[in-house]
Amino acid sequence: MYRKILTAVNEHLNSEITARYAMNLARICDAKLYLCFIAERGLPSASLENAEEAMRRIFIEASKMDLRAETITETGDPVRMVSEIVRHEGIDIVFASTRREDVEKRFFAGTVARRLLLTLTSSVALVRVVHIGRIHPKEILVPLKARIDHVEERAYFTAKIAQAFSSKTLLFHAPKPLSRFFHGEIHLSPLEWEKKLPDDIYHFMEHLRRYRVIHDGRMVPGVTGRTITIEASSKRHDLIIMGASERSLLSSILKGNPVEDVLRDTPCDLIILRPGHEDTDS
């Protein structure tokens, strides 16, 4: 599915860590890796040097991993340039690190990350780097919604990342607590919850089984964003992979936005995937 992977590099350490996720995915998918640095006009020379140094380091690391790698350095608007490269080179997935502004702005409106999600025709993996000490993720938490689109690609991405790092995967679903008017909240044991597991999650698990990825499942009712971060925190997961939010601005304001909540409070690195490949059976 991923033959060409692009990772955006800049002067920040985050982008270098993000590139490592891209490199490992490229290795396991036998994909070509594009290291791309787009210098915005007016970028200070020190930042320019830093970014070039980072490009050099990543390229050496990629060479050591026997990856087919190519570097691209351009100047201009990062989103527009990356978009052009994606179209021109036929890139399958773009890795980019989130910036602080993505976390600070509500619904990361107007940020580079949001523009990348909206503009690029390829799949996009936004990486929020928070814990550099966990170099290879051994435990991956994969929160899933009840209705999942692009199941194939999501499962493929999760499986390949898990294979790349020989990680264990925990599929996690946080449904709304059950309640009745006169009874109030109804307690169900994990086994009872499992019986209510949505079909899409079963499909996702089938795909993972097809890729022979070791995985476990868990359902904990509660407020989605908070329940995910508590799970990641208490079980010391090394990485969270979750889908990009599909909620509109209005819906996010009214009902909240779990992706934004996790982005802000994640205790470990987080990859937000916006798939670009349609399911084969859809």
Add this chain to the structure above:
Amino acid sequence: MKIQTLEIEEVLSRLVTSGNGLTEEEARRRLSEFGFNEIKEIKKKPLPLKFFTQLTHFLAIILWIGAGLAFLSEYLRPGEGMLTLGFAIVSVIFINAIFTFVQEYRAEKALDELKKLLPFFVSVIRDGKKKEIHAREVVPGDLILVSAGDKIPADARIIESVALKVNNAPLTGESEPMIRDKRIFLGEFIESPNIAFAGTTVLSGSGKAVVFVTGMRTEFGRIAHLTGTVEAGLSPLQKEIVKVTRVVAFISAIMGIAFFAIGYLIGRTFWENYLFAIGIIVANVPEGLLPTVTLSLAMGSQRMAKKKALIKTLTSVETLGSVTVICTDKTGTITQNKMEVKRTWTADGREQTTDSLLKIASLCNDAEFIDGEYRGEPTETALLKYSREKIGDLRSERMSEIPFDSDRKRMTTVNIILPGFSFLKENSGGLVAFTKGAMEGILPLCTHILINEEKIPINENLREESINAYHSLMDTGLRVLTFAYKEIIPPYPPLAKGGMGGFVVEEIENNMVFAGLIGLEDPPRPEVPEAIKKCQDAGIKVIMITGDGSRTALAISREIGLVKGIPVIIEGDEFLMMSDREIIKNLSEKEIIFARMTPKHKMRVVSILKEEGERVAVTGDGVNDAPALKKADIGIAMGITGTDVAKEASDMVLLDDNFATIVNAVEEGRGVYENIRKFVSYIFSSNIPEIVPYLSYVLLRIPLPLTIMQILAVDLGTDMLPALALGAEKPTEELMKRPPRDPKERLLNLKLVNRAYFFLGPIEAVAGLFGFFYVLKVGGWKWGEMLSPDNLIYMQATTACLTAIVITQIANVFACRSFKESVFSIGLFSNRLIFAGIAFEIVLQLFIVYHPWGNKIFSTAPIASGIWLLLIPFAVILFLSEEMRKLISRRYLTPSPPSPLRGEDRGGG
């Protein structure tokens, strides 16, 4: 692969830093990307919003509707007292809201306590130069310099160290000094000795480390995050009250609509039907319930405080009564934490060998005897005390030491020994290494054993004999320490004081001589076996979670009666390997002990138990217990040994760290719930005499026998103190012989409703209507005649109705003191507060009936004393009828023999 597994060069390369540290510019850039190194407050609901929630919950909404209707009435028909009613209802809403808000408003100090544990300034290397910066400005990649007394600002990988020891207690709860050095470590991240964790303190030595994570993503931040975000949810009582209010709302709505329709069909005016709707709402809603529950819980918490259990959240009082599982520590909670040497063992059993053993115990020891007092950790103190008593004071200069380490499970010292001191027949003094610790950490280091003052090569037989001795001592519940020594053969390395003093650990801790064993006892608290038995009778499962070995834990468990059969024992390493399902399966076993556990495992045990529907109480004292304490239904912190963070995260603080206090508190909690049921019965009984007058008004075409303000006079006035007095009933012994309350059991169950609505309530209603009609009849009223609200006869009649309710409620308060037992058997005078409550009730009623202000507010008029006397027989009838019902219930309806089955109905009789 994690940072502890990398070589230093690789660490620096991964973090894109160097031995010269970051440049200032790069540090600024990283600060802008990773943010400040600080513990952040988790976003919480703002206080005004919290208060607003109290004004908009279900019960409040019903009351708002009632108030709205009253204000509308005032607008439509001014001057009929509806404005006063509207304001009265709004006041009720605010009183309830303030009560509940104050109860819920507790400053969350846990995070503040955590913040205090981080330092303000730290030394870093930037641009190759050492400088002091604010701790919040530390970024990943920074090189930090630490020395004795410093606090570690962020999680950092050690790259240089000189005898560096840290205290990880704020993080792990384990107070032993931990060595930190730069060597790679392939084990668990949290146990890595090459990582200095944020919030921990440098005890001695110095070092350089590279920061790899800051702020909320450090291990310390992880605890803060969990402590701040984990929510226990509504307490069982809060859930029950929500259910009760919904049932009440439903009943009110159905009655309101039905009788509005009936009224319309029989030709009542809109105004009459409208008045009825408001009346039905006000009469049905138990306005006094929330304040009474809150005050009852407050009284319960005061009683618990007297029993050395300090309750922080009021609803926890009742939650305690519903716990089904108590997860408890051993040391200090089950036991006295007073170590005492009970047994010694040597291979030959001779006195000289035992003396040698005690010499090691005395010198390889950090406790001190100063000014007639032993100072130090309990185990060390016990060893020193015993040695001093047997062989006297020993003096020897300690040249080097490796402190106790929970991973190595041993400590070693190197001492200068003078000629004549040594254990062997031939000796010339010199340097001797002494080691003590767990058998599994020491026996593999020994090649010889001390027998008859000679070093004998240790063979398989001797090894097995030693292990058997170790096991047999542990089986008696003793904590067993193993002792060994080694004479260091010159030439010595250049000696330096502190740390290893020039020695290499591996060169010292080998070819050692096994000297013997010492068994220490930490006796159980004398009151614990009785408390455990109470738990067993009460159907509460007690799970011991201890850091001790399984044999010691098992022996203690047997001694206190916690274990009678063959329990499931899960050790820490095994626990880590188990899936949640395996743990669930094991937890379902009757007897289970978790041994060799660290506090960090507790959260998982608690989470699993909660997911399985158990109501869990858990004890804890360390910072890393805080998330488990928050997660549990009842987090119990130790008042004496507990950290401030644990205390802040808990719901209850044990002032004496005693397990028996938990059980006493559970008993009190059960009593509080039982009492809440009693006054719910009491409050709901008076709903019927409040509703029936309205039904009569609509159906019988009579003047309204009880005004809405008079209903409020009962609900928020005369009923309040007697109801509270019911909340002060002492728990009966029988309470702790029942299983925990079934989560499915309702506060307002069918039996309780039947008793209140169809037995006690109707008697009161008959009394009320009798009083009303009696006064009207005497006053010359004719059936069908409508009277104006300010008609004296009418006002006296409603006053008589109100007085009848108050008088019968006096009998009812005695009736509600028990569900099945006769009032005479529980002691008529055993709760003196009841009499105080009744006195208040009578005084208030006298004020309402005879004082002009009371008359004005409640539209009452003075009545003749003879009317009071006429109404008293109704109270007697109510009391005797209830005694009769209880007698029948005891004789014919109580299952025989009484069975403490879960779910046994203890409702309204």
